[in-house]
Amino acid sequence: MNTRELLALSPIVPVMVVTDLDDIVPAAQALFDGGIRAFEITLRTPMALEAIRVLNQALPAEAVVGAGTITNPAQLQDAIAAGARFGVSPGLTADLAQVIQATDLPFLPGIASASELMQALDWGFDTLKLFPAEAIGGVNLLKALAGPFAQARFCPTGGIHAGNAPDYLSLNNVLAVGGSWVLPQDKMLQHDWQGIRELAQAACALKA
Numbered sequence: 652m653n654t655r656e657l658l659a660l661s662p663i664v665p666v667m668v669v670t671d672l673d674d675i676v677p678a679a680q681a682l683f684d685g686g687i688r689a690f691e692i693t694l695r696t697p698m699a700l701e702a703i704r705v706l707n708q709a710l711p712a713e714a715v716v717g718a719g720t721i722t723n724p725a726q727l728q729d730a731i732a733a734g735a736r737f738g739v740s741p742g743l744t745a746d747l748a749q750v751i752q753a754t755d756l757p758f759l760p761g762i763a764s765a766s767e768l769m770q771a772l773d774w775g776f777d778t779l780k781l782f783p784a785e786a787i788g789g790v791n792l793l794k795a796l797a798g799p800f801a802q803a804r805f806c807p808t809g810g811i812h813a814g815n816a817p818d819y820l821s822l823n824n825v826l827a828v829g830g831s832w833v834l835p836q837d838k839m840l841q842h843d844w845q846g847i848r849e850l851a852q853a854a855c856a857l858k859a
């Protein structure tokens with residue numbers, strides 16, 4: 652599977668911050684039941700790698716579990732060792748680009764400007780995370796980038812929610828959006844798995 656095929660699996664990639672290993676399985680299962688197929692586990696918490704291992708065992712075979720917040724080569728190796736099937740980074744460095752190229756892991760590097768996009772394209776990445784999407788121009792920025800960079804496709808992330816996601820998903824250069832809105836903290840604390848499933852279902856219905 653390449654990165655574009657990954658982003659075709661479902662229109663939203665949930666950005667998941669794991670604070671409790673016991674809760675992550677029912678939460679991810681609820682997202683799966685709502686139609687989500689690609690799951691980004693951010694490497695922001697100590698149990699993130701273990702969560703990737705656990706989810707790979709617990710979720711149905713169609714689920715694709717990846718690692719987010721990969722900011723250096725060591726984290727990429729850790730993610731692969733834990734069984735991550737794709738990677739996401741908020742930005743891109745030369746060191747990270749080099750080790751990504753040496754793997755066959757589908758990877759979404761983050762970019763935030765035309766110059767960063769040009770650098771990423773030079774390094775062979777044409778499918779990117781736009782981050783932090785809302786803060787840097789969002790839909791208008793993506794429309795502007797479509798002219799000079801017709802070959803690039805994006806998964807915008809950062810500040811996206813059910814209200815503005817349809818605007819992003821209607822763009823030709825957007826394949827999916829990333830976001831944490833389908834896993835709100837109150838629903839996680841209340842173990843409201845049905846509520847999370849409904850949010851996922853609504854998010855998956857946003858793209859025609």
Ligand SMILES: O=C(O)C(=O)C[C@H](O)[C@H](O)COP(=O)(O)O
Nearest residue numbers: 666693720741808809810830831
């Ligand atoms: O952790 C990372 O690698 C990031 O790049 C940050 C996340 O993508 C955003 O924090 C998600 O944004 P929200 O949907 O607005 O919560």
